[in-house]
Amino acid sequence: MSTVKLTVNGKAVSADVEDRTLLVHLLRDHLNLTGTHIGCDTSQCGACVVHIDGRAVKSCTVLVGQANGANVTTIEGIAKGDELHPMQAAFRDNHGLQCGYCTPGMIMSAIDIVHRHGGKLDEETVRHELEGNICRCTGYHNIVKSVLDAAGRMKVAQAAE
Amino acid sequence: MYETTYHRPSSVDEAAALFTKGTESKYLAGGHTLIPVMKQRLASPSDVIDLGKIKDLVGVEVFADAVTIKAATTHYDVAGSGPVQKAIPALAHLASLIGDPAVRHRGTIGGSIANNDPAADYPAAVLALGATIKTNKRSIAADDFFKGLFATALQGGEIITAVSFRIPAKAGYAKFPHPASRFALTGVFVARTKSGDVRVAATGASSSGVMRVPAIEAALKANWSPGALDGVRIAADGLLTDIQASSAYRANLIKVMAQRAVEHAG
Numbered sequence: 001m002s003t004v005k006l007t008v009n010g011k012a013v014s015a016d017v018e019d020r021t022l023l024v025h026l027l028r029d030h031l032n033l034t035g036t037h038i039g040c041d042t043s044q045c046g047a048c049v050v051h052i053d054g055r056a057v058k059s060c061t062v063l064v065g066q067a068n069g070a071n072v073t074t075i076e077g078i079a080k081g082d083e084l085h086p087m088q089a090a091f092r093d094n095h096g097l098q099c100g101y102c103t104p105g106m107i108m109s110a111i112d113i114v115h116r117h118g119g120k121l122d123e124e125t126v127r128h129e130l131e132g133n134i135c136r137c138t139g140y141h142n143i144v145k146s147v148l149d150a151a152g153r154m155k156v157a158q159a160a161e
Numbered sequence: 162m163y164e165t166t167y168h169r170p171s172s173v174d175e176a177a178a179l180f181t182k183g184t185e186s187k188y189l190a191g192g193h194t195l196i197p198v199m200k201q202r203l204a205s206p207s208d209v210i211d212l213g214k215i216k217d218l219v220g221v222e223v224f225a226d227a228v229t230i231k232a233a234t235t236h237y238d239v240a241g242s243g244p245v246q247k248a249i250p251a252l253a254h255l256a257s258l259i260g261d262p263a264v265r266h267r268g269t270i271g272g273s274i275a276n277n278d279p280a281a282d283y284p285a286a287v288l289a290l291g292a293t294i295k296t297n298k299r300s301i302a303a304d305d306f307f308k309g310l311f312a313t314a315l316q317g318g319e320i321i322t323a324v325s326f327r328i329p330a331k332a333g334y335a336k337f338p339h340p341a342s343r344f345a346l347t348g349v350f351v352a353r354t355k356s357g358d359v360r361v362a363a364t365g366a367s368s369s370g371v372m373r374v375p376a377i378e379a380a381l382k383a384n385w386s387p388g389a390l391d392g393v394r395i396a397a398d399g400l401l402t403d404i405q406a407s408s409a410y411r412a413n414l415i416k417v418m419a420q421r422a423v424e425h426a427g
Contacts, residue, residue, distance in 0.1 A: 019166050
């Protein structure tokens with residue numbers, strides 16, 4: 001057992017957990033942040049993507065010890081109160097989901113993609129960059145549309161700040 | 162996953178000392194091979210020693226004739242490094258093709274090479290560029306480092322600290338990725354040194370791991386162009402056959418990927 005201390009969605013968190021605990025289990029089972037999903041559990045599907053210190057990572061493939069002291073953001077931490085994050089709003093407006101299981105990971109990866117590429121995203125880049133997130137319903141078309149839409153909205157939001 | 166004890170040392174010496182204390186210790190870098198294997202209960206280390214937070218193991222240095230990448234530098238940071246893109250663009254390109262963005266945010270060059278997965282990308286660059294693997298004990302030439310599937314010249318407890326690549330005159334990498342995992346079904350790295358020597362390495366193809374390809378090296382040494390490989394035939398002996406591709410298919414992929422890599426190298 002070890003005590004891990006980290007910041008999750010802006011709040012300081014401390015937990016006594018076994019060293020073998022994965023970050024995704026800390027989030028879901030100990031912190032009740034069940035928006036982060038477990039899909040494949042083999043580091044391929046991307047349903048568990050969260051941000052660690054600003055970078056999108058698969059939380060099913062991170063031991064809690066590795067995240068000790070880190071700043072973690074999950075799907076629960078991106079909206080401002082009742083106001084959806086522009087990426088969430090774009091997924092809603094473009095119907096970028098069907099069953100919704102992959103959506104939290106898609107959105108966390110997509111925000112990371114927009115941060116890294118800025119406003120220079122095109123469809124091909126989005127499709128390529130989403131290769132670590134698997135959706136079994138949508139055929140990706142509306143997901144790609146959502147990301148491109150959100151990239152524009154995030155640029156506008158950034159310019160306004 | 163079986164129980165384990167996690168350690169986060171802040172220096173290489175501290176990591177090596179911790180390693181000897183455990184009954185079955187394992188080093189962890191990005192964890193994108195070790196953790197999946199632990200989850201499958203195929204590995205059950207008593208102690209996991211995290212090298213990823215050791216400051217001395219992170220970063221890139223570019224010299225007049227070589228690029229040194231410290232062992233815990235992530236694929237994302239190598240792919241995005243301006244100095245690496247300028248000195249050895251093929252190496253940055255290779256790093257940008259590993260796994261997917263989230264994997265590249267965690268995976269490291271040292272972890273990839275120490276694991277020596279037969280379908281990993283980095284071993285092809287290390288072997289083709291004749292790199293030197295630096296450890297906490299010694300320097301090992303690439304030609305002496307890779308010892309077959311998941312086997313290397315590393316001794317128990319030895320830690321890779323950096324990989325040093327001589328800057329070539331030209332280099333290129335092309336791979337045919339596995340459609341799900343993005344590992345190389347076959348990937349080929351071609352390099353021409355400043356003295357005109359040519360080295361070519363293929364990964365994902367051989368049942369004994371990364372390998373040089375002498376027939377392609379000879380053809381490219383005589384004529385550095387994709388067309389020089391039109392008449393080259395690669396024997397399928399010793400190549401992998403699996404659900405994705407037969408050995409004959411991989412033999413052809415070696416040639417085609419080499420041609421694309423040369424094209425990429427210019």
